[in-house]
Amino acid sequence: MELTGAEIITEFLKDEGVEYVFGYPGGAVLHIYDAIYRQDAVKHVLSRHEQGAVHAADGYARSNGKTGVVLVTSGPGATNAVTGIATAYMDSIPMVVITGQVPSPLIGNDAFQEVDTVGITRSCVKHNFLVTDVEELTETLKKAFIIASTGRPGPVVVDVPKDITGFKTEYSYPESIEIRSYTQFYHPPAEQITQAVEMVRAAQRPVLYTGGGVILGDAAAELSEFARMATIPVTNTSMGLGGYPATDKQFLGMLGMHGTYEANMAMHNTDLLIAVGARFDDRVTGNIEKFCPQAKIIHIDVDPSSISKNVQVDLPIVGCVKDVLSDMLVLLKQQPIAEEERLAPWWSEINEWRSEDCLAFKNDDGMIHPQHVLQELYKVTHGDAYICSDVGQHQMFAAQYYKFDKPRRWINSGGLGTMGFGLPAAMGAQFAHPDATVCTITGDGSIQMNIQELATCKEFGLPIKIINLNNGFLGMVRQWQEFFYERRYAEVTLEAQNQPDFVKLAEAYGHVGMRITNPDDVTSALEEAMAMKDKLVFMDFIINPEENVYPMVPAGAGLNEMILV
Amino acid sequence: MTTRHIISLLLENEAGALSRVAGLFSARGFNIETLTVAPTHDATLSRMTIVTSGTEAIIEQINKQLNKLVDVVQVKDITEGEHIERELVMIKISTAGLDCDQVRQIITEHEADVVDQQDDTCVIELLGNSEKINTLIAAMAQYPLLEVVRSGVSGIARGAEVLSI
Numbered sequence: 001m002e003l004t005g006a007e008i009i010t011e012f013l014k015d016e017g018v019e020y021v022f023g024y025p026g027g028a029v030l031h032i033y034d035a036i037y038r039q040d041a042v043k044h045v046l047s048r049h050e051q052g053a054v055h056a057a058d059g060y061a062r063s064n065g066k067t068g069v070v071l072v073t074s075g076p077g078a079t080n081a082v083t084g085i086a087t088a089y090m091d092s093i094p095m096v097v098i099t100g101q102v103p104s105p106l107i108g109n110d111a112f113q114e115v116d117t118v119g120i121t122r123s124c125v126k127h128n129f130l131v132t133d134v135e136e137l138t139e140t141l142k143k144a145f146i147i148a149s150t151g152r153p154g155p156v157v158v159d160v161p162k163d164i165t166g167f168k169t170e171y172s173y174p175e176s177i178e179i180r181s182y183t184q185f186y187h188p189p190a191e192q193i194t195q196a197v198e199m200v201r202a203a204q205r206p207v208l209y210t211g212g213g214v215i216l217g218d219a220a221a222e223l224s225e226f227a228r229m230a231t232i233p234v235t236n237t238s239m240g241l242g243g244y245p246a247t248d249k250q251f252l253g254m255l256g257m258h259g260t261y262e263a264n265m266a267m268h269n270t271d272l273l274i275a276v277g278a279r280f281d282d283r284v285t286g287n288i289e290k291f292c293p294q295a296k297i298i299h300i301d302v303d304p305s306s307i308s309k310n311v312q313v314d315l316p317i318v319g320c321v322k323d324v325l326s327d328m329l330v331l332l333k334q335q336p337i338a339e340e341e342r343l344a345p346w347w348s349e350i351n352e353w354r355s356e357d358c359l360a361f362k363n364d365d366g367m368i369h370p371q372h373v374l375q376e377l378y379k380v381t382h383g384d385a386y387i388c389s390d391v392g393q394h395q396m397f398a399a400q401y402y403k404f405d406k407p408r409r410w411i412n413s414g415g416l417g418t419m420g421f422g423l424p425a426a427m428g429a430q431f432a433h434p435d436a437t438v439c440t441i442t443g444d445g446s447i448q449m450n451i452q453e454l455a456t457c458k459e460f461g462l463p464i465k466i467i468n469l470n471n472g473f474l475g476m477v478r479q480w481q482e483f484f485y486e487r488r489y490a491e492v493t494l495e496a497q498n499q500p501d502f503v504k505l506a507e508a509y510g511h512v513g514m515r516i517t518n519p520d521d522v523t524s525a526l527e528e529a530m531a532m533k534d535k536l537v538f539m540d541f542i543i544n545p546e547e548n549v550y551p552m553v554p555a556g557a558g559l560n561e562m563i564l565v
Numbered sequence: 566m567t568t569r570h571i572i573s574l575l576l577e578n579e580a581g582a583l584s585r586v587a588g589l590f591s592a593r594g595f596n597i598e599t600l601t602v603a604p605t606h607d608a609t610l611s612r613m614t615i616v617t618s619g620t621e622a623i624i625e626q627i628n629k630q631l632n633k634l635v636d637v638v639q640v641k642d643i644t645e646g647e648h649i650e651r652e653l654v655m656i657k658i659s660t661a662g663l664d665c666d667q668v669r670q671i672i673t674e675h676e677a678d679v680v681d682q683q684d685d686t687c688v689i690e691l692l693g694n695s696e697k698i699n700t701l702i703a704a705m706a707q708y709p710l711l712e713v714v715r716s717g718v719s720g721i722a723r724g725a726e727v728l729s730i
């Protein structure tokens with residue numbers, strides 16, 4: 001079949017099983033948009049800003065595990081996409097971003113809407129390509145999908161000059177392609193697995209510290225079975241929430257800067273840390289010198305370069321976490337031992353820390369507290385909503401107070417911490433799960449960073465529930481200024497009179513707006529909003545302006561040196 | 566403790582492959598002493614030699630991060646085994662008013678060659694490991710050096726060990 005480059009792109013996306021492309025048109029991609037117009041297998045979602053398109057593809061990918069697909073034009077289209085690409089890169093999200101480029105003969109001439117997209121994105125993609133010949137287009141697209149979705153996933157950019165999209169060539173869909181310089185898969189090494197199981201059996205105070213790798217690697221079931229069999233306490237990173245059921249008695253909550261007392265104390269006192277698909281991020285370790293001082297460390301990860309990057313480990317195991325945990329389980333089952341009895345002293349120590357009840361909060365002063373909103377949201381949605389967060393205090397409250405029992409329900413920009421992520425990511429999650437309850441947890445700062453996407457939601461009838469925890473501040477920054485800059489609140493005040501009326505704003509976009517100011521109305525308002533199944537509801541909760549996120553491990557401190565209230 | 570390593574790579578002969586490697590070193594703050602790259606007998610592959618230094622943990626990260634680059638086909642730290650290291654230097658000096666006998670003596674001592682001799686300048690060439698070259702440059706420093714051009718290090722393992730796909 002002879003097709004133009006543009007037709008090859010749409011035909012390939014169809015054959016690859018792509019359901020949605022999130023994008024925004026422009027000069028360099030006119031041929032491609034014309035090809036999109038002339039087919040109906042692949043649906044296109046027009047965002048209102050390229051960053052929104054990339055976050056939407058990202059939310060789609062995070063919530064269902066498929067590769068998110070983006071199409072943007074050259075120059076400003078590509079640069080607007082960069083924040084979204086970097087966000088996906090930091091959290092290892094499978095994504096293919098097709099960017100238009102000026103026609104090949106003009107490349108390098110500072111042509112209209114030319115930027116060096118491959119150069120600009122190089123350090124925030126897993127890989128990128130500039131297509132120089134239409135004959136290579138199909139193969140390049142296939143490589144992009146393979147690289148994006150295998151091993152440690154990540155975004156791949158395919159930059160396609162406009163002339164290439166007009167040239168014709170034969171097309172047939174390649175089922176697979178050899179990439180000699182790319183390792184897709186590591187077999188878990190048997191010897192290390194045996195050694196790991198021996199270490200587990202010898203440990204007195206083991207902890208499982210698990211991250212996004214468990215979610216991305218679909219290993220939640222294996223993790224739960226392993227943890228239960230060995231009766232080991234589990235703590236999750238923010239990216240790992242939902243990898244182990246939060247309502248389970250072995251769950252210690254999130255760890256790190258805003259982690260629970262029990263999780264951080266367990267980390268500090270453990271003698272065997274089993275890190276699974278986690279990367280020892282500085283927000284997790286606190287002061288690295290004081291990190292897990294008594295522990296031997298086993299680190300299981302698909303990416304060899306994650307291992308011994310920040311923290312030297314005693315036993316590295318490179319492989320898909322799902323395979324490694326399954327292999328370890330086989331060994332554990334062969335020779336079951338009475339772990340429960342052996343670990344009883346450890347558990348009683350942990351239960352002591354738990355009795356601190358570090359997440360308790362004051363809720364009787366007539367103000368709405370964000371923790372309360374999240375707790376009620378959890379109840380009203382039966383813990384089964386897709387929760388897409390922006391970045392700030394509200395994000396930490398959501399991570400602490402919404403109990404995630406299943407993977408892929410908690411969608412947040414953990415690595416890059418991108419304000420403006422929450423709403424477009426929720427769009428992607430809603431496209432992936434049209435019948436599910438999808439919520440955006442946001443703040444009065446973050447929501448304004450991609451507010452334009454309310455129009456996309458209108459166009460596609462996305463019934464997202466936006467929970468705006470409106471404190472009149474860039475709250476997380478204010479908290480740091482309160483603690484470490486003697487309350488010099490520099491440029492963090494979003495005074496009510498200068499802020500939009502969010503209720504009217506939602507209405508202007510054709511949605512429902514609600515303002516909640518009384519703590520007694522929180523639950524009923526949430527119920528009312530959730531009952532509007534086919535409507536986007538923007539809930540503006542006016543909360544305590546100076547709420548702080550506790551516990552907190554201050555910069556430079558060890559995990560055991562946290563501020564409790 | 567910081568040690569010096571020579572890392573050999575086989576790279577896809579693709580536009581952009583070099584900048585991926587160079588970008589990796591600058592983005593992650595790894596140090597590059599020298600970097601050389603040239604085609605091999607297989608037209609699809611280039612061979613790169615990087616001389617770097619760092620602690621054991623940093624060298625391990627460099628190896629892993631290089632392996633992770635999609636255009637990198639093979640990575641080998643050749644300083645882990647017996648190897649040969651070669652670098653070329655060309656030094657141009659101004660000979661006006663110099664004691665040529667003294668210069669000639671240094672050249673002979675260091676087994677260097679004179680490859681260009683003009684009225685007022687001469688070019689001295691030496692092939693060897695970086696240490697040899699450093700010693701020559703140090704010995705010549707007393708003269709008016711006009712240019713010092715080093716090729717950067719190339720390396721190869723001794724014996725049967727080969728870097729291939």
Ligand SMILES: Cc1ncc(C[n+]2csc(CCOP(=O)(O)OP(=O)(O)O)c2C)c(N)n1
Nearest residue numbers: 392393394417419443444445446474475476
């Ligand atoms: C794009 C971007 N710019 C700046 C920051 C730094 N930052 C982190 S949290 C925060 C405040 C967020 O305020 P808001 O969305 O109102 O949430 P709150 O902390 O009040 O819950 C800022 C400015 C960021 N994370 N992302």
